[in-house]
Amino acid sequence: MxxxxxxxxxxxxxxxxxxxxxxxxxxxxxxxxxxxxxxxxxxxxxxxxxxxxxxxxxxxxxxxxxxxxxxxxxxxxxxxxxxxxxxxxxxxxxxxxxxxxxxxxxxxxxxxxxxxxxxxxxxxxxxxxxxxxxxxxxPRALSVEATLTQVVWAxxxxxxxxxxxxxxxxxxxxxxxxxxxxxxxxxxxxxxPGESPPTASSPPAVGRALLSGWPVYLTSAAAMAMLATAELVLPALLEERQVPVGWAGPLLAAFALVSAAGAFCYGLRSWPGSPRAQSLVFLLLTAGCLSLITVLPGVPGIALGLLLAGVFQSGAMITRNLSLREQLPGHTHAAAYSVMYAVGGVGYSLTASLSALALDRAGPSTAILGGVAVTLLATVVSALAEGRSARESHR
The missing domain is CATH 1.20.1250 (Growth Hormone; Chain: A;)
Structure with a gap:
């Protein structure tokens, strides 16, 4: 049945x-x-x-x-x-x-x-x-978690x-x-609930299992790179376009709330493709929408790019969790999620530093496109690594 x-x-x-x-x-x-x-x-x-x-x-x-x-x-x-x-x-x-x-x-x-x-x-x-x-x-439970996360951050x-x-x-x-x-x-x-860990789960074996998830961790760094770009460069972009900087708060709150709505919508149905493929598509769409704010004029243009990026960013958040869950054994999931959380923090911090450097040397639009480029590079590396791993597992 x-x-x-x-x-x-x-x-x-x-x-x-x-x-x-x-x-x-x-x-x-x-x-x-x-x-x-x-x-x-x-x-x-x-x-x-x-x-x-x-x-x-x-x-x-x-x-x-x-x-x-x-x-x-x-x-x-x-x-x-x-x-x-x-x-x-x-x-x-x-x-x-x-x-x-x-x-x-x-x-x-x-x-x-x-x-x-x-x-x-x-x-x-x-x-x-x-x-x-x-x-x-x-998938629906992880959508609920992503929705709660975005509501809290908003x-x-x-x-x-x-x-x-x-x-x-x-x-x-x-x-x-x-x-x-x-x-x-x-x-x-x-x-x-019990986890039923395997009997031979020595620390070295657990460590190797955690390391094998590095392509998924990289997508977390890529997603946080885009978040750092949106949050930290937005005030400078508004100033450059002679828009009151006070718009940064409402725009970022709207970004988080739309991300919450996107996460909720993701859980309403099943979507085609594997979580790994979905994650890569969502990352690419988010990067593309975020780059729109460098060319669309005024507050409406910036808002449109941010809101579209927020919708797809929540999908990337959910699907990378599903990808990690598929790739690693159950007894390592808690540790793997924690490692992914840490890698995301590193991605945010590094992109923040690069954005500050780009703001000093060039301007807000260049800093945003630099963050998008970092995201695209990390996404491509992750896709190549996961594709190679999938081919080796089928031999």
Missing amino acids: PVPPSRYRDLMTRDLMLWALVALASKAPVAMAPLALVFLSRQSPGGYTLGAGLASAYVVGEVVGAPLLGARLVRGRARRQLAVGLVAGAVCFGALPLAGSAPAPVLVALAFLAGAAPAACPGGTRALLTRLVAEEAV TTPGLVVVLALQLHPGAPLVLAGVLAVVAAFGLARLPE
Whole structure:
């Protein structure tokens, strides 16, 4: 008897609703932290320079912590490990406002630990989600996760600004700590389905399995390269075209919300082609739409390019997760998602540096096209590597 297709309402079980609460509460601190650290330091002697350094330390902590802590999740007790990481991150979030007058190295260390301690959570919760649903419902469940992610990234920057300016500069970080504790409590109440790891899963074997997913990790770096280009170069592009820079906020919020809508639409039906092929197509479409903002005039032209890029970017996000899930054994999924998260952070940071260099040497349009070129290069390399791997597996 054929299995009936899954629907979104089939996902509305108690466990999955609790998982959604955990996902929202754990993603919000990640989205809030960099901007919150900037506002925390804005009126201190270090000013914006210290704030940028703390935000960088937080991101570096995520990049370092995600693969190191994510690799431990293959050994079981994932919920407990994730909860401990969230609580440790909450302590660091709460300590930062209290240590406002401490020397800069102390603040940098706290920011690093706030990023590193819960860094395995995005990958761990994603792996937990895919084990809470039936196999045929996994694409739809990942669409829900992508939708939640984009909604969080669209709404939290405004929340940070309001709390920091209207309440206290440290209020966003306190809220981030509270949300991390809520997520840890929710994780403790979720079931942890068995993974049935193979008996001979030695650390070297796990390491080799994780390394074999590098073409998919590269697509994550490519996707984050485009996100960095859109976020960081947009204000300069608006200024160059004599458009008020205040448009950057609404445009980026619309980009995130349209990405959420695109993720939801992806899960409404099955799409032709393998997840690997879909991911490459979505990346190419996103790059093409993003390049449109360099030639389309005014706010309407920029908005059109960004909104189209947002729709396809969410598809790339979902399909690269599905590709990784297909390629690697189940007991490595949590670690692999964490590695992919870290590689995406590296792609964002490198593209941010290249964009800054391009802005100094050329201009916003050149910087955007440079980010698109980086994305296309990474996509081509990933496609060639995955095609070669597929041919070798069929011999």
